Amino acid sequence: MVPHPYSALATLLALAVFFWTTALVSRARTRYGVAAPACTGNADFERVFRVQMNTLEQLVLMLPALWLCAVWVGELYAGLGGLVWSIGRVLYAVTYIKNPKSRTAGYTLTITPTLVMALADAVFILKFMLG
Amino acid sequence: MVPHPYSALATLLALAVFFWTTALVSRARTRYGVAAPACTGNADFERVFRVQMNTLEQLVLMLPALWLCAVWVGELYAGLGGLVWSIGRVLYAVTYIKNPKSRTAGYTLTITPTLVMALADAVFILKFMLG
Amino acid sequence: MVPHPYSALATLLALAVFFWTTALVSRARTRYGVAAPACTGNADFERVFRVQMNTLEQLVLMLPALWLCAVWVGELYAGLGGLVWSIGRVLYAVTYIKNPKSRTAGYTLTITPTLVMALADAVFILKFMLG
Numbered sequence: 094m095v096p097h098p099y100s101a102l103a104t105l106l107a108l109a110v111f112f113w114t115t116a117l118v119s120r121a122r123t124r125y126g127v128a129a130p131a132c133t134g135n136a137d138f139e140r141v142f143r144v145q146m147n148t149l150e151q152l153v154l155m156l157p158a159l160w161l162c163a164v165w166v167g168e169l170y171a172g173l174g175g176l177v178w179s180i181g182r183v184l185y186a187v188t189y190i191k192n193p194k195s196r197t198a199g200y201t202l203t204i205t206p207t208l209v210m211a212l213a214d215a216v217f218i219l220k221f222m223l224g
Numbered sequence: 225m226v227p228h229p230y231s232a233l234a235t236l237l238a239l240a241v242f243f244w245t246t247a248l249v250s251r252a253r254t255r256y257g258v259a260a261p262a263c264t265g266n267a268d269f270e271r272v273f274r275v276q277m278n279t280l281e282q283l284v285l286m287l288p289a290l291w292l293c294a295v296w297v298g299e300l301y302a303g304l305g306g307l308v309w310s311i312g313r314v315l316y317a318v319t320y321i322k323n324p325k326s327r328t329a330g331y332t333l334t335i336t337p338t339l340v341m342a343l344a345d346a347v348f349i350l351k352f353m354l355g
Numbered sequence: 356m357v358p359h360p361y362s363a364l365a366t367l368l369a370l371a372v373f374f375w376t377t378a379l380v381s382r383a384r385t386r387y388g389v390a391a392p393a394c395t396g397n398a399d400f401e402r403v404f405r406v407q408m409n410t411l412e413q414l415v416l417m418l419p420a421l422w423l424c425a426v427w428v429g430e431l432y433a434g435l436g437g438l439v440w441s442i443g444r445v446l447y448a449v450t451y452i453k454n455p456k457s458r459t460a461g462y463t464l465t466i467t468p469t470l471v472m473a474l475a476d477a478v479f480i481l482k483f484m485l486g
Contacts, residue, residue: 101427101480104419105473115412129455130405133264133395143261149412150280154243156419157235157287165232193260211236218232264395274392281411285374288366288418296363324391342367349363 100163103175104156110182111152114145117186140193144186151182155207161214165221170213174206181206231294234306235287241310242283245276245317271324275317282313286338292345296352301344305337312337362425365437366418372444373414376407379448402455406448413444417469423476427483432475436468443468 121127121141127134132142155178163171185199252258252272258265263273286309294302316330383389383403389396394404417440425433447461 096426096483098480098484101423101476102484104423105477105480108416108419108473112416115416129451129458130398130401132405136261139261143263145412149415150246150276153280153284153415154239154246157239161232161235164227189260196260211239214232215236218229218236221227222229222233267392270392274394281377281407284411284415285370285377288370292363292366295358320391327391342370345363346367349360349367352358353360353364 097163097168097171099168099172100159100175103159103172103179106179107152107155107159107175107182110179111145111148114141114148114182114186117141117190118145140190143193144189147189148182148186151178151203151207155203155210158207158210158214161218162210165217166210166213171210174210177206178203228294228299228302230299230303231290231306234290234303234310237310238283238286238290238306238313241313242276242279245272245279245313248272248317248321249276271321274324275320278320279313279317282309282334282338286334286341289338289341289345292349293341296348297341297344302341305341308337309334359422359425359430359433361430361434362421362437365421365434365441368441369414369417369421369437369444372441373407373410376403376410376444376448379403379452380407402452405455406451409451410444410448413440413465413469417465417472420469420472420476423480424472427479428472428475433472436472439468440465 118141121138122129125135125138127138133139155175159171159175159178162174181199181202181204183199185196185203188199189196249272252269253260256266256269258269264270286306290302290306290309293305312330312333312335314330316327316334319330320327380403383400384391387397387400389400395401417437421433421437421440424436443461443464443466445461447458447465450461451458
């Protein structure tokens with residue numbers, strides 16, 4: 094099999110970003126006194142928790158698009174898409190925790206590489222099937 | 225590597241269905257006046273939000289089963305399983321948002337292809353290991 | 356392609372553990388009278404629900420690390436990592452539902468194989484790229 098080192102590294106980086114958001118939630122539980130299983134009741138905690146949940150959603154959307162991109166489009170594009178996603182996610186987390194209304198830039202920088210990779214995947218797969 | 229175009233397309237379709245449920249949540253935030261980070265407090269919003277979360281859970285369960293099916297059982301079965309899943313999920317979303325009690329048909333149509341693929345995966349993998 | 360039967364079986368086992376936690380939530384809805392879409396309001400239900408959500412988070416973190424391990428490090432290590440993860444998750448669920456404060460052992464047994472596999476993945480990928 095042809096190895097996909099850039100896609101693999103981008104995957105690990107995205108997992109690290111997600112793991113970081115789960116660590117932020119652990120810290121926020123202590124800091125704001127929100128003992129498990131509660132996830133509501135403190136607005137500061139809720140923002141950190143939503144960052145983690147939204148990162149989970151976006152990760153599940155991005156990783157399959159990235160790996161289809163690695164196989165069907167190009168390994169370097171997949172690595173680049175994953176890198177931009179991770180940068181966007183860190184920006185999203187930092188800005189959202191300060192103020193949920195400022196989350197648009199980080200969100201856009203996350204969803205754009207995912208959509209671009211998914212669209213490119215679809216084009217390359219359909220081109221293959223049609224001829 | 226043997227390409228898996230049907231599995232790949234079914235994956236993109238499932239991602240599109242999940243992305244659609246996240247868009248429904250964004251729209252419901254505006255419509256019902258539930259500003260982030262809140263996720264509770266309005267029953268109409270909560271139904272849409274639960275549709276998205278449940279779709280996330282089911283997607284994480286289905287995609288690995290689909291790709292093991294593509295590799296171990298057959299690419300066309302995997303594509304078909306993913307297609308039925310996506311139809312089931314759209315039905316689930318539409319019926320759940322109207323009335324959570326009517327969600328059974330859509331749920332069944334989602335979980336059945338996942339379980340069938342996972343079971344077939346297990347049979348084919350064990351057959352390979354034992355013979 | 357070289358088949359990865361141990362990684363594949365470990366994946367199915369992890370999916371089965373996650374599916375079991377979703378079944379626990381269904382049962383808890385009936386038992387504690389928490390009708391969908393509600394996810395709060397009953398502490399017994401909330402513990403079961405948090406077990407499922409945390410398992411979802413950990414599954415999304417573990418599966419990509421496992422498959423990179425299967426391809427880059429070794430198929431048997433990946434299978435073993437997934438097996439330890441599943442044991443840790445069952446322990447986590449059982450202890451957390453009794454008392455959230457006793458969840459540390461199960462959590463540690465879950466996150467350790469994930470981190471070990473991710474670290475090994477990074478080392479093997481970087482070694483490949485650098486030489």
